[in-house]
Amino acid sequence: MPESPRRDEYLLLSRGQWDPEKSKEEIQSAIDRFYLWYERLVEQGTFKRGHRLATETMRVSRHGVTDGPFTEAKEIIGGYWFIVAGSLQEAARIAAENPCLACGLSYEVRPIEHERASAYRAANETPPPAQ
Numbered sequence: 001m002p003e004s005p006r007r008d009e010y011l012l013l014s015r016g017q018w019d020p021e022k023s024k025e026e027i028q029s030a031i032d033r034f035y036l037w038y039e040r041l042v043e044q045g046t047f048k049r050g051h052r053l054a055t056e057t058m059r060v061s062r063h064g065v066t067d068g069p070f071t072e073a074k075e076i077i078g079g080y081w082f083i084v085a086g087s088l089q090e091a092a093r094i095a096a097e098n099p100c101l102a103c104g105l106s107y108e109v110r111p112i113e114h115e116r117a118s119a120y121r122a123a124n125e126t127p128p129p130a131q
Helices: 024-044 088-095 099-103
Strands: 008-015 047-052 058-061 064-067 077-085 106-111
Touching: 008 088, 024 047, 024 099, 077 088, 088 106
Parallel strands: none
Antiparallel strands: 008 077, 008 106, 047 077, 058 064
16 A cells, blocks of 8 residues: 655744734635635644634743733734644645735744754754854
């Protein structure tokens, strides 16, 4: 039996805010189309369920716990979902079909790393080399 092509999970982060020049009707239409698109992809196995994020936030660090918000409007994360695809490029092509792009949102697509973190391997948290 032939092997199925490898499929990995990619995190899809919804970023930004609605375009202030769009009407509430235009935005709601994009949202409605998004949920139709999303449910179809969930049924196909191309999406795994994620969620919208509430507006409340707190930051926990070695300096303690502080209330938010912490980011500029363009960096706000409004929700997350998972795309199942054969490559990062394929996941990005799927995300590019999202109807909410037309109303000002953008999407960040990130591969899920399944390895445990290590201080001996470069990762997102690794500071850049000293200049």
